Amino acid sequence: MESNYAAENISTEQPPPREKARLQGEDGDEERPGGAETPQGKGPQTPDSSALLDFSLPKEARLRKRAEFLKVYEHGKRIEGRFMTVFLLPASGSLHRVGITATKKAIGTKAHDRNRAKRLLREAFRLSRNEVDAIGVKLDWVLNARRNILKTKLAGPLEDFRAIAAKVARSAELLATEAPKEHRT
Secondary structure (H helix, E strand, C coil): CCCCHHHHHCCCCCCCCCCCCCCCECCECCCCCCCCCCCCCCCCCCCCHHHHHCCCCCHHHECCCHHHHHHHHHHCEEEECCCEEEEEEECCCCCCEEEEECCCCCCCCCHHHHHHHHHHHHHHHHHCHHHHHCCCCCEEEEEEECHHHHHCCCHHHHHHHHHHHHHHHHCHHHHHHHCCHHHCC
16 A cells, blocks of 8 residues: 655645744834845945055066076075075166075975965065165075975064065175176166
8 A cells, every 4th residue: 555655744735924023123124135235335345455556566576487597596696594595686677576486395295385485485575675675786586495484474584584685785785796797787
């Protein structure tokens, strides 16, 4: 004897309509807007983009090609820091240019570790813009991350980079005279 369980046990009658379960406040019963739009005056505020643009690094201020990195490695001056190794070469342009590396050999095989190291170095360079601009000579900078950068927060690399920038500022004239003639500004 087979029976249809659903037909016997599930009602098809609709329940009677209920009264509104919401209690009205003194402002009345304000309904939510029908669409997905945010009510006027609420929601995230748009940031002041002019303040954000002051800290951006234009394409002209970046070393992007392998040949540019190799030129700085070959002809530049090397300075060891606690969290980074910096290579410097007087730039041929009117801007300081920066290139940042975090190799598998130095940092490790995990991409997220290398990306974090590069972010820390980029932010240290960005936050030290005043110190870098105080240097009389425009330079090409290559920042190589060292393994112990992964064990620190931003304060460590920032302090390290500012110390290197101060050292470079003291010897900027020496850098300009040591550079080969084709690399001078």
